[in-house]
Amino acid sequence: MSRAWRAAMLAALLAVLVVALTPYVWIILTSFKSRLDALADHPVWLFTPTFAHYPKVFIDKQYLPLVWNSALVASSSTVLSLVVGAPAAYVFARNDFAGKEDLFFFFLTTRMAPPISVVVPMFLLFTAVGLTDRPAAVIIAHTSFNLSLVVWMMRGFFADIPREIDEAALMDGHGRLGAFARVLLPLAAPGLAATAILCFILSWNEFLYAFILVAFESRTLTVGIPGLVTPHGTLWGQVAAVAVVATLPIVIFTMAVQRHLVRGLTFGAVKG
Amino acid sequence: MAVAFRGVSKVFVDGTVALDTLDLGFETGEFVVLLGPSGSGKTTACRILAGLETPSAGVIEVDGRDITGLPPRERGMSMVFQNYALYAHRTAYQNIAYPLRVRGAPKADIDRMVRAMAEMLRIGDLLDRRPRQLSGGEAQRVAVARALVWRPDICLMDEPLSNLDALLRLNTRTELKRLHRELNTTFVFVTHDQEEAMSLGTRIAVLRDGRLVQFDTPGRIYREPATRFVAEFIGRPAMNTIDGVVADGVFHAGALAVPVPGRPPGPLVLGIRPEDVVVTGADEAAAIAVTVDVVERIEPDLLLFVRTGEVALVARSLGKTTDAGPGDAIGLALPPPALHFFDAATGVRLP
Numbered sequence: 001m002s003r004a005w006r007a008a009m010l011a012a013l014l015a016v017l018v019v020a021l022t023p024y025v026w027i028i029l030t031s032f033k034s035r036l037d038a039l040a041d042h043p044v045w046l047f048t049p050t051f052a053h054y055p056k057v058f059i060d061k062q063y064l065p066l067v068w069n070s071a072l073v074a075s076s077s078t079v080l081s082l083v084v085g086a087p088a089a090y091v092f093a094r095n096d097f098a099g100k101e102d103l104f105f106f107f108l109t110t111r112m113a114p115p116i117s118v119v120v121p122m123f124l125l126f127t128a129v130g131l132t133d134r135p136a137a138v139i140i141a142h143t144s145f146n147l148s149l150v151v152w153m154m155r156g157f158f159a160d161i162p163r164e165i166d167e168a169a170l171m172d173g174h175g176r177l178g179a180f181a182r183v184l185l186p187l188a189a190p191g192l193a194a195t196a197i198l199c200f201i202l203s204w205n206e207f208l209y210a211f212i213l214v215a216f217e218s219r220t221l222t223v224g225i226p227g228l229v230t231p232h233g234t235l236w237g238q239v240a241a242v243a244v245v246a247t248l249p250i251v252i253f254t255m256a257v258q259r260h261l262v263r264g265l266t267f268g269a270v271k272g
Numbered sequence: 273m274a275v276a277f278r279g280v281s282k283v284f285v286d287g288t289v290a291l292d293t294l295d296l297g298f299e300t301g302e303f304v305v306l307l308g309p310s311g312s313g314k315t316t317a318c319r320i321l322a323g324l325e326t327p328s329a330g331v332i333e334v335d336g337r338d339i340t341g342l343p344p345r346e347r348g349m350s351m352v353f354q355n356y357a358l359y360a361h362r363t364a365y366q367n368i369a370y371p372l373r374v375r376g377a378p379k380a381d382i383d384r385m386v387r388a389m390a391e392m393l394r395i396g397d398l399l400d401r402r403p404r405q406l407s408g409g410e411a412q413r414v415a416v417a418r419a420l421v422w423r424p425d426i427c428l429m430d431e432p433l434s435n436l437d438a439l440l441r442l443n444t445r446t447e448l449k450r451l452h453r454e455l456n457t458t459f460v461f462v463t464h465d466q467e468e469a470m471s472l473g474t475r476i477a478v479l480r481d482g483r484l485v486q487f488d489t490p491g492r493i494y495r496e497p498a499t500r501f502v503a504e505f506i507g508r509p510a511m512n513t514i515d516g517v518v519a520d521g522v523f524h525a526g527a528l529a530v531p532v533p534g535r536p537p538g539p540l541v542l543g544i545r546p547e548d549v550v551v552t553g554a555d556e557a558a559a560i561a562v563t564v565d566v567v568e569r570i571e572p573d574l575l576l577f578v579r580t581g582e583v584a585l586v587a588r589s590l591g592k593t594t595d596a597g598p599g600d601a602i603g604l605a606l607p608p609p610a611l612h613f614f615d616a617a618t619g620v621r622l623p
């Protein structure tokens with residue numbers, strides 16, 4: 001690659017970075033701004049920081065348990081999606097049965113309707129079984145979205161593993177279940193990790209269903225934020241503080257498994 | 273331990289008949305080669321024996337016991353795959369140890385057996401590597417070690433040498449023969465390479481279009497091929513087979529006339545191995561006059577591709593030299609004891 005190319009690429013990367021990160025940096029800054037600074041006509045970059053928003057919202061307004069709720073919902077729905085979806089994806093990758101591709105497509109159709117169109121029926125369903133305002137309702141709802149993601153992504157990862165690996169595992173003394181759990185799953189680990197992260201992020205960030213299905217103790221962080229929009233105005237500093245805390249686990253998590261994530265997301269795209 | 277295929281057929285969902293009522297039996301300690309061109313059903317037969325494929329009809333017996341419905345893990349068989357099928361996330365050592373671990377061997381035994389097997393296959397210094405750090409030949413050895421380490425009753429090999437380069441293939445072949453002798457395990461080896469089959473097998477099952485054509489020792493398959501197909505498939509260069517007609521005890525094919533006393537008149541296929549064709553001078557009375565087309569010197573062999581009219585023949589003279597060149601006229605003799613006869617319609621060997 002020539003020097004000019006390199007420079008152009010770097011400039012492009014920089015532009016993308018600026019566009020992507022400016023809002024995030026802005027939120028971090030806002031979480032330390034006083035109310036006046038946050039609402040200044042001409043946005044200020046330099047200001048005297050205040051550390052009041054964090055304790056105010058998390059301690060005084062008791063938002064701390066919401067972090068736990070979000071974590072519980074996101075991790076439970078991720079685990080549930082994988083536990084149900086990965087074996088299903090494996091069967092789609094390995095077995096042939098009547099209507100297989102139709103069924104596979106059906107999984108995707110669950111994501112085709114705008115989420116809001118299903119929210120009322122789902123609310124009625126959960127009310128009927130008495131699950132509203134419990135984390136279980138949100139966990140199940142999120143699992144139902146994530147399942148299609150897991151099945152669609154994991155099928156590709158399993159399909160990329162040669163069939164002979166399954167057969168070698170069978171010859172080595174496993175049953176089909178053992179071959180799947182002990183040999184295929186570890187081999188699909190990068191894909192599993194990538195899928196898990198996407199599921200976790202989608203669930204963690206989801207607002208609509210979490211908002212409709214739970215109201216009080218079980219609220220997630222995303223649902224908590226609108227509570228800071230008061231009749232007297234939006235408490236921008238506190239909103240920003242919650243937003244920063246809400247993004248932290250994702251940032252840390254993604255950085256920790258970045259290598260796997262990139263490998264997982266491009267896995268199968270390029271055949272070696 | 274005796275293994276028997278009894279009327280085993282396999283029809284795939286798309287209607288392909290991979291195996292057509294296969295009957296085949298062999299004994300413990302044999303090195304059985306399933307040989308055939310692609311689509312002959314050899315791999316399917318091997319996979320049915322392993323339990324990786326269910327037959328559409330027929331049964332598989334081991335020592336008279338029907339094992340057709342048993343899952344692979346209960347059959348006491350192992351398998352070496354063409355693409356090795358090593359577990360990429362485990363080291364060579366863990367790969368070899370895996371069947372022992374899954375089958376619940378005691379920890380102390382596992383280490384001893386893995387190291388002994390690695391020693392036997394000369395991969396003792398590669399045990400810490402992962403499959404992608406191994407060359408094709410090394411990966412193949414690890415796969416063989418994994419298949420043999422737990423001392424299965426039968427080791428199945430599906431074209432295990434096809435992905436190796438020529439020299440390595442020869443070495444590994446020798447190695448397998450040695451392993452078979454030392455371990456006294458029954459080997460079932462699938463290949464499309466007749467040379468591999470001839471060098472490895474104690475007996476060779478030749479398959480074609482899902483049917484067993486001949487099951488015999490390499491020597492008998494070579495000397496007494498059951499059909500024209502076997503005759504042409506075994507041996508390089510292939511046996512000369514000539515379509516012709518018998519009239520008055522003489523076989524005629526174009527300009528070629530060979531006396532075949534006692535043969536009934538009618539169409540016939542005459543066969544003769546290239547090395548049985550005798551090259552003589554053009555002027556000898558009994559000789560068949562032919563013209564040399566091409567001369568191939570593959571030391572120490574000499575192959576003469578000749579023709580007389582429409583009929584083409586290959587003559588192979590081991591160690592002898594000739595100064596014949598393309599376009600030269602020479603004479604050939606086809607000694608009567610070396611002649612093979614096949615039915616023109618069915619291809620079946622005639623006495």
